[in-house]
Amino acid sequence: MCAKKIAVLTSGGDAPGMNAAVRAVVRTAISFGMEVYGVRHGYNGLLTGEVQKMELRSVSNIIQHGGTALFTARSPEFNTPEGVQKAAAKCRELGIDGVVVVGGDGSFRGARDLTGAGVPCIGVPGTIDNDISSSEYTIGYDTAMNTAMEMIDRIRDTTESHDRCSVVEVMGRRCGDIALNTGIAVGAIATLVPEVKYDFEKDIIERIRYAQKTGKRHFIVVVAEGVGHSEDICKRIQEETGIESRATILGHVQRGGSPTLRDRVVASQMGYHAVELLRDGKSNRVVVMQGERIVDFDITEALEMPRVFDEKLYKISQDLSR
Ligand SMILES: Nc1ncnc2c1ncn2[C@@H]1O[C@H](COP(=O)(O)OP(=O)(O)O)[C@@H](O)[C@H]1O
Protein backbone atom coordinates (compact mmCIF):
# COMPACT_ATOMS: atom_id res chain seq x y z
CA MET A 1 0.00 0.00 0.00
CA CYS A 2 1.34 3.46 -0.91
CA ALA A 3 1.81 5.70 2.11
CA LYS A 4 -0.39 8.83 2.31
CA LYS A 5 0.41 10.16 5.77
CA ILE A 6 4.02 9.81 6.84
CA ALA A 7 6.21 10.85 9.76
CA VAL A 8 9.88 11.69 10.07
CA LEU A 9 12.09 11.44 13.17
CA THR A 10 15.77 11.74 14.07
CA SER A 11 17.23 9.21 16.51
CA GLY A 12 20.48 8.29 18.30
CA GLY A 13 23.43 10.68 18.23
CA ASP A 14 22.66 13.85 16.29
CA ALA A 15 24.69 14.56 13.17
CA PRO A 16 25.19 17.72 11.07
CA GLY A 17 22.99 17.36 7.99
CA MET A 18 20.07 15.71 9.80
CA ASN A 19 18.12 18.95 9.31
CA ALA A 20 18.72 18.81 5.56
CA ALA A 21 17.35 15.24 5.56
CA VAL A 22 14.24 16.25 7.51
CA ARG A 23 13.70 19.22 5.18
CA ALA A 24 13.99 16.93 2.16
CA VAL A 25 11.50 14.42 3.59
CA VAL A 26 8.96 17.13 4.42
CA ARG A 27 9.18 18.96 1.10
CA THR A 28 9.28 15.77 -1.01
CA ALA A 29 6.23 14.38 0.80
CA ILE A 30 4.32 17.61 0.24
CA SER A 31 5.25 17.68 -3.43
CA PHE A 32 4.01 14.07 -3.76
CA GLY A 33 0.68 15.09 -2.19
CA MET A 34 1.26 13.31 1.13
CA GLU A 35 0.62 14.63 4.63
CA VAL A 36 3.81 14.74 6.72
CA TYR A 37 4.36 14.86 10.47
CA GLY A 38 7.50 15.64 12.49
CA VAL A 39 8.14 13.47 15.56
CA ARG A 40 10.20 15.08 18.31
CA HIS A 41 12.85 13.36 20.44
CA GLY A 42 13.30 10.27 18.31
CA TYR A 43 11.30 7.15 19.16
CA ASN A 44 10.31 8.75 22.49
CA GLY A 45 8.07 11.11 20.52
CA LEU A 46 6.19 8.14 19.07
CA LEU A 47 5.60 6.83 22.59
CA THR A 48 4.36 10.15 23.95
CA GLY A 49 2.64 11.50 20.84
CA GLU A 50 5.03 14.45 20.46
CA VAL A 51 4.06 14.76 16.82
CA GLN A 52 3.23 17.84 14.77
CA LYS A 53 2.05 18.44 11.20
CA MET A 54 4.77 19.87 8.99
CA GLU A 55 4.25 22.40 6.23
CA LEU A 56 6.67 23.79 3.65
CA ARG A 57 7.69 26.61 5.99
CA SER A 58 8.13 24.29 9.02
CA VAL A 59 11.56 23.38 7.63
CA SER A 60 12.64 26.87 6.51
CA ASN A 61 16.04 28.11 7.62
CA ILE A 62 17.28 24.81 9.07
CA ILE A 63 19.43 23.36 6.26
CA GLN A 64 22.51 25.28 7.41
CA HIS A 65 22.21 24.39 11.10
CA GLY A 66 23.91 21.54 12.96
CA GLY A 67 22.01 19.39 15.46
CA THR A 68 18.43 18.40 14.73
CA ALA A 69 15.43 20.71 14.87
CA LEU A 70 13.28 17.66 15.69
CA PHE A 71 15.54 16.86 18.66
CA THR A 72 16.77 13.33 19.22
CA ALA A 73 16.99 10.69 21.95
CA ARG A 74 18.30 7.29 22.87
CA SER A 75 15.07 5.65 24.00
CA PRO A 76 15.40 2.67 26.37
CA GLU A 77 11.59 2.30 26.52
CA PHE A 78 11.26 1.93 22.75
CA ASN A 79 14.03 -0.68 22.84
CA THR A 80 11.64 -3.28 24.33
CA PRO A 81 8.94 -5.37 22.59
CA GLU A 82 6.27 -3.49 24.58
CA GLY A 83 7.77 -0.12 23.58
CA VAL A 84 7.71 -1.05 19.88
CA GLN A 85 4.04 -2.15 20.16
CA LYS A 86 3.16 1.08 21.98
CA ALA A 87 4.82 3.17 19.24
CA ALA A 88 3.04 1.16 16.52
CA ALA A 89 -0.30 1.70 18.29
CA LYS A 90 0.38 5.45 18.42
CA CYS A 91 1.09 5.48 14.67
CA ARG A 92 -2.20 3.66 13.99
CA GLU A 93 -4.07 6.09 16.27
CA LEU A 94 -2.62 9.04 14.30
CA GLY A 95 -3.20 7.35 10.93
CA ILE A 96 0.53 7.36 10.13
CA ASP A 97 1.27 4.72 7.48
CA GLY A 98 5.01 5.29 6.95
CA VAL A 99 7.96 6.54 9.01
CA VAL A 100 11.33 7.84 7.88
CA VAL A 101 13.95 7.24 10.59
CA VAL A 102 17.14 9.29 10.31
CA GLY A 103 19.74 7.72 12.58
CA GLY A 104 22.44 5.12 13.03
CA ASP A 105 22.57 1.34 13.31
CA GLY A 106 20.61 1.25 16.59
CA SER A 107 17.86 3.37 15.07
CA PHE A 108 17.69 1.00 12.08
CA ARG A 109 17.14 -1.95 14.41
CA GLY A 110 14.27 0.05 15.88
CA ALA A 111 12.92 0.75 12.36
CA ARG A 112 13.07 -2.95 11.53
CA ASP A 113 11.13 -3.79 14.70
CA LEU A 114 8.53 -1.07 14.05
CA THR A 115 8.04 -2.36 10.50
CA GLY A 116 7.54 -5.81 12.04
CA ALA A 117 4.81 -4.31 14.23
CA GLY A 118 2.96 -3.13 11.12
CA VAL A 119 4.31 0.39 10.47
CA PRO A 120 6.32 0.61 7.23
CA CYS A 121 9.69 2.26 7.96
CA ILE A 122 12.58 3.55 5.87
CA GLY A 123 16.01 4.24 7.41
CA VAL A 124 18.28 7.11 6.39
CA PRO A 125 21.87 6.87 7.71
CA GLY A 126 22.59 9.87 9.95
CA THR A 127 25.62 9.45 12.21
CA ILE A 128 29.05 11.05 12.30
CA ASP A 129 30.71 7.65 12.85
CA ASN A 130 30.24 6.32 9.27
CA ASP A 131 29.63 2.92 10.87
CA ILE A 132 26.70 1.75 8.74
CA SER A 133 28.19 -1.22 6.92
CA SER A 134 25.72 -1.11 4.02
CA SER A 135 26.53 2.50 3.11
CA GLU A 136 29.77 4.06 1.97
CA TYR A 137 28.67 7.31 3.57
CA THR A 138 26.60 8.54 6.49
CA ILE A 139 25.17 12.03 6.95
CA GLY A 140 27.38 14.10 9.29
CA TYR A 141 30.62 12.22 8.64
CA ASP A 142 32.17 14.86 6.38
CA THR A 143 31.36 17.74 8.72
CA ALA A 144 32.68 15.87 11.76
CA MET A 145 35.94 14.98 10.02
CA ASN A 146 36.47 18.53 8.85
CA THR A 147 35.82 19.84 12.36
CA ALA A 148 38.29 17.33 13.82
CA MET A 149 40.87 18.28 11.20
CA GLU A 150 40.51 22.01 11.94
CA MET A 151 40.79 21.40 15.69
CA ILE A 152 43.90 19.25 15.28
CA ASP A 153 45.48 21.87 12.99
CA ARG A 154 45.10 24.31 15.90
CA ILE A 155 46.54 21.80 18.34
CA ARG A 156 49.45 21.34 15.98
CA ASP A 157 50.32 25.06 16.07
CA THR A 158 50.92 24.93 19.81
CA THR A 159 52.43 21.42 19.71
CA GLU A 160 55.01 22.60 17.19
CA SER A 161 55.81 25.78 19.14
CA HIS A 162 56.71 23.70 22.21
CA ASP A 163 58.37 20.74 20.43
CA ARG A 164 55.76 18.51 22.09
CA CYS A 165 53.72 15.44 21.28
CA SER A 166 49.91 15.74 21.27
CA VAL A 167 47.68 12.73 21.56
CA VAL A 168 44.23 13.61 20.19
CA GLU A 169 41.20 11.39 20.69
CA VAL A 170 38.48 11.67 18.04
CA MET A 171 34.98 10.16 18.06
CA GLY A 172 34.13 6.73 16.68
CA ARG A 173 32.88 4.12 19.11
CA ARG A 174 33.51 0.99 17.07
CA CYS A 175 34.68 2.57 13.85
CA GLY A 176 38.04 4.17 13.04
CA ASP A 177 36.98 6.06 9.90
CA ILE A 178 37.07 9.53 11.48
CA ALA A 179 40.48 8.77 13.04
CA LEU A 180 41.96 7.28 9.88
CA ASN A 181 40.92 10.13 7.62
CA THR A 182 41.79 12.95 10.01
CA GLY A 183 45.08 11.20 10.83
CA ILE A 184 46.04 11.37 7.16
CA ALA A 185 44.74 14.93 6.78
CA VAL A 186 46.73 16.31 9.73
CA GLY A 187 49.89 14.29 9.13
CA ALA A 188 49.70 12.26 12.35
CA ILE A 189 52.82 10.21 13.16
CA ALA A 190 50.55 7.38 14.34
CA THR A 191 46.83 6.67 14.05
CA LEU A 192 45.14 4.09 16.26
CA VAL A 193 41.83 2.59 15.16
CA PRO A 194 39.67 -0.12 16.76
CA GLU A 195 39.87 -2.26 13.59
CA VAL A 196 43.65 -2.79 13.90
CA LYS A 197 45.37 -4.12 17.03
CA TYR A 198 48.33 -1.92 17.89
CA ASP A 199 51.70 -2.54 19.48
CA PHE A 200 52.75 0.42 21.63
CA GLU A 201 56.49 0.12 20.95
CA LYS A 202 56.32 -0.64 17.25
CA ASP A 203 53.34 1.47 16.21
CA ILE A 204 54.02 4.57 18.33
CA ILE A 205 57.48 4.75 19.94
CA GLU A 206 59.51 3.40 17.02
CA ARG A 207 57.68 5.71 14.61
CA ILE A 208 58.42 8.73 16.80
CA ARG A 209 62.10 7.74 17.24
CA TYR A 210 62.60 7.19 13.51
CA ALA A 211 61.07 10.59 12.69
CA GLN A 212 63.17 12.24 15.42
CA LYS A 213 66.33 10.89 13.75
CA THR A 214 65.31 12.56 10.49
CA GLY A 215 64.76 15.91 12.23
CA LYS A 216 61.11 15.88 13.28
CA ARG A 217 60.54 17.66 16.62
CA HIS A 218 56.76 17.63 17.20
CA PHE A 219 54.26 14.82 16.87
CA ILE A 220 50.52 14.24 16.58
CA VAL A 221 49.06 10.88 17.53
CA VAL A 222 45.38 10.39 16.61
CA VAL A 223 43.43 7.85 18.67
CA ALA A 224 39.88 6.70 17.88
CA GLU A 225 37.45 6.77 20.82
CA GLY A 226 36.95 3.03 20.36
CA VAL A 227 40.64 2.47 21.17
CA GLY A 228 40.50 4.88 24.15
CA HIS A 229 43.14 5.25 26.88
CA SER A 230 44.48 8.41 25.24
CA GLU A 231 45.61 9.88 28.61
CA ASP A 232 47.58 6.68 29.39
CA ILE A 233 49.06 6.57 25.88
CA CYS A 234 50.15 10.19 26.31
CA LYS A 235 51.81 9.52 29.69
CA ARG A 236 53.66 6.49 28.34
CA ILE A 237 54.95 8.43 25.33
CA GLN A 238 56.37 11.10 27.65
CA GLU A 239 57.92 8.48 29.96
CA GLU A 240 59.55 6.48 27.15
CA THR A 241 60.70 9.29 24.86
CA GLY A 242 61.16 12.23 27.23
CA ILE A 243 59.08 14.36 24.84
CA GLU A 244 56.70 16.60 26.75
CA SER A 245 53.22 15.32 25.83
CA ARG A 246 49.62 16.49 26.16
CA ALA A 247 46.32 14.67 25.58
CA THR A 248 43.18 16.26 24.13
CA ILE A 249 39.82 14.53 23.87
CA LEU A 250 37.93 16.43 21.16
CA GLY A 251 34.54 15.05 22.23
CA HIS A 252 31.20 16.52 21.25
CA VAL A 253 32.63 19.55 19.44
CA GLN A 254 32.87 17.12 16.52
CA ARG A 255 29.10 16.55 16.46
CA GLY A 256 28.10 20.20 16.18
CA GLY A 257 28.42 22.97 13.65
CA SER A 258 27.09 23.93 10.27
CA PRO A 259 27.00 20.94 7.88
CA THR A 260 29.36 20.89 4.91
CA LEU A 261 28.03 21.08 1.37
CA ARG A 262 28.51 17.31 1.00
CA ASP A 263 26.41 16.56 4.07
CA ARG A 264 23.64 18.92 2.97
CA VAL A 265 23.47 17.51 -0.55
CA VAL A 266 23.72 13.82 0.38
CA ALA A 267 21.09 14.33 3.12
CA SER A 268 18.79 15.99 0.58
CA GLN A 269 19.23 13.11 -1.89
CA MET A 270 18.70 10.46 0.78
CA GLY A 271 15.63 12.17 2.26
CA TYR A 272 14.11 12.43 -1.23
CA HIS A 273 14.82 8.76 -1.97
CA ALA A 274 13.23 7.67 1.32
CA VAL A 275 9.93 9.36 0.46
CA GLU A 276 9.99 7.91 -3.07
CA LEU A 277 10.18 4.45 -1.47
CA LEU A 278 7.17 5.09 0.78
CA ARG A 279 5.24 6.57 -2.18
CA ASP A 280 5.97 3.35 -4.09
CA GLY A 281 4.65 1.20 -1.25
CA LYS A 282 8.08 -0.06 -0.11
CA SER A 283 8.98 -0.68 3.52
CA ASN A 284 11.79 -2.03 5.73
CA ARG A 285 14.38 -0.44 3.43
CA VAL A 286 17.48 1.55 4.23
CA VAL A 287 18.71 4.31 1.92
CA VAL A 288 22.45 4.03 1.30
CA MET A 289 25.29 5.33 -0.85
CA GLN A 290 27.07 2.81 -3.06
CA GLY A 291 29.63 4.01 -5.62
CA GLU A 292 28.41 7.62 -5.11
CA ARG A 293 24.85 6.54 -6.10
CA ILE A 294 21.86 6.61 -3.75
CA VAL A 295 20.24 3.16 -3.65
CA ASP A 296 18.35 1.09 -1.07
CA PHE A 297 18.58 -2.29 0.65
CA ASP A 298 16.37 -4.39 2.89
CA ILE A 299 17.06 -3.19 6.47
CA THR A 300 17.48 -6.69 7.88
CA GLU A 301 19.96 -7.65 5.17
CA ALA A 302 21.74 -4.31 5.50
CA LEU A 303 22.19 -4.79 9.28
CA GLU A 304 23.85 -8.15 8.66
CA MET A 305 26.39 -6.87 6.12
CA PRO A 306 29.96 -7.00 7.44
CA ARG A 307 31.79 -3.70 7.77
CA VAL A 308 34.72 -3.36 5.41
CA PHE A 309 37.71 -1.49 6.82
CA ASP A 310 39.74 0.39 4.22
CA GLU A 311 43.06 -1.50 4.59
CA LYS A 312 44.61 0.39 1.67
CA LEU A 313 43.87 3.78 3.26
CA TYR A 314 45.34 2.49 6.53
CA LYS A 315 48.50 1.41 4.67
CA ILE A 316 48.70 4.84 3.05
CA SER A 317 48.42 6.50 6.46
CA GLN A 318 51.24 4.28 7.78
CA ASP A 319 53.54 4.90 4.84
CA LEU A 320 53.03 8.66 4.68
CA SER A 321 53.39 9.50 8.37
CA ARG A 322 57.13 9.32 8.93
N1 LIG B 1 18.00 -3.68 18.88
C1 LIG B 1 17.12 -2.66 18.92
N2 LIG B 1 15.79 -2.89 18.83
C2 LIG B 1 14.91 -1.87 18.86
N3 LIG B 1 15.26 -0.58 19.01
C3 LIG B 1 16.56 -0.30 19.13
C4 LIG B 1 17.57 -1.31 19.08
N4 LIG B 1 18.78 -0.72 19.22
C5 LIG B 1 18.53 0.60 19.35
N5 LIG B 1 17.21 0.86 19.27
C6 LIG B 1 16.56 2.18 19.41
O1 LIG B 1 17.25 3.16 18.63
C7 LIG B 1 17.71 4.20 19.48
C8 LIG B 1 18.98 4.79 18.93
O2 LIG B 1 20.01 3.81 18.90
P1 LIG B 1 21.51 4.15 19.28
O3 LIG B 1 22.30 2.90 19.12
O4 LIG B 1 21.55 4.84 20.59
O5 LIG B 1 21.94 5.27 18.21
P2 LIG B 1 22.26 5.21 16.66
O6 LIG B 1 20.98 5.00 15.95
O7 LIG B 1 22.84 6.55 16.37
O8 LIG B 1 23.22 4.08 16.45
C9 LIG B 1 17.85 3.52 20.84
O9 LIG B 1 17.80 4.42 21.90
C10 LIG B 1 16.65 2.60 20.86
O10 LIG B 1 15.47 3.27 21.23
Ligand SMILES: O=P(O)(O)OC[C@H]1O[C@](O)(COP(=O)(O)O)[C@@H](O)[C@@H]1O
Ligand atom coordinates in the same frame (compact mmCIF):
# COMPACT_ATOMS: atom_id res chain seq x y z
O1 LIG C 1 26.52 11.77 22.96
P1 LIG C 1 26.58 10.39 23.53
O2 LIG C 1 25.23 9.83 23.79
O3 LIG C 1 27.49 10.33 24.72
O4 LIG C 1 27.20 9.40 22.46
C1 LIG C 1 28.51 9.45 22.04
C2 LIG C 1 28.65 8.59 20.81
O5 LIG C 1 27.83 9.11 19.77
C3 LIG C 1 28.60 9.23 18.57
O6 LIG C 1 28.98 10.59 18.45
C4 LIG C 1 27.76 8.85 17.39
O7 LIG C 1 27.32 7.53 17.51
P2 LIG C 1 25.83 7.11 17.15
O8 LIG C 1 25.58 7.67 15.79
O9 LIG C 1 25.82 5.62 17.17
O10 LIG C 1 24.90 7.72 18.12
C5 LIG C 1 29.83 8.35 18.80
O11 LIG C 1 30.95 8.78 18.04
C6 LIG C 1 30.03 8.51 20.27
O12 LIG C 1 30.69 7.39 20.80
Ligand SMILES: [Mg+2]
Ligand atom coordinates in the same frame (compact mmCIF):
# COMPACT_ATOMS: atom_id res chain seq x y z
MG1 LIG D 1 25.31 3.82 16.31
